[in-house]
Amino acid sequence: MTIHHDTRPTLNLIRLANGEGLDLPAYESKGAAGMDLRAAVDEATPLTLLPGKRALVPTGFIFEIPEGFEGQVRPRSGLAFKNGITCLNSPGTVDSDYRGEVKVLLINLGDEPFVISRGMRIAQMVIAPVTQARVAEITEASETMRGAGGFGSTGV
Numbered sequence: 001m002t003i004h005h006d007t008r009p010t011l012n013l014i015r016l017a018n019g020e021g022l023d024l025p026a027y028e029s030k031g032a033a034g035m036d037l038r039a040a041v042d043e044a045t046p047l048t049l050l051p052g053k054r055a056l057v058p059t060g061f062i063f064e065i066p067e068g069f070e071g072q073v074r075p076r077s078g079l080a081f082k083n084g085i086t087c088l089n090s091p092g093t094v095d096s097d098y099r100g101e102v103k104v105l106l107i108n109l110g111d112e113p114f115v116i117s118r119g120m121r122i123a124q125m126v127i128a129p130v131t132q133a134r135v136a137e138i139t140e141a142s143e144t145m146r147g148a149g150g151f152g153s154t155g156v
């Protein structure tokens, strides 16, 4: 007999008043890297994002990102391709100690107004491990083959 333990970290979510009735953020396929985030805009007043404009779109939830992880808020490629809708600060960073509502900073890079209605899947969040480095100031950089070469120094 094999016992399968669920080793996945737990993401605790707190539903806010504006998230009432919304589906939980969810992985839309078995191997999806990101869980889709839904717009917690008012049912009666959808948000219209005009070309070139940006908006902070609420998700209706506080996310308790587990310690040692971050939440990366990323665009959905379908919205980007079809409508020019992307995350301005991509990838958005949700810290594990953040206890405010997660919001999605969308910008319309397309040439048509884009209507965001309640429950629309507007972005996705990837839970990824992070490492905090110990910061130490030194006076000389160690020698390497690359040295200071960068920005195309190795050719095309």
Ligand SMILES: O=c1ccn([C@H]2C[C@H](O)[C@@H](COP(=O)(O)OP(=O)(O)OP(=O)(O)O)O2)c(=O)[nH]1
Pocket (backbone or CB within 6 Å): 073, 089, 091, 092, 093, 094, 095, 096, 098, 101, 102, 103, 104, 105
């Ligand atoms: O797409 C995003 C990006 C950030 N945040 C929230 C969670 C994150 O922990 C906090 C701060 O984000 P960030 O550090 O990127 O912004 P900042 O401009 O440095 O703000 P702060 O001074 O609060 O750190 O804002 C979101 O809800 N969505």
Ligand SMILES: [Mg+2]
Pocket (backbone or CB within 6 Å): none
């Ligand atoms: Mg910050």
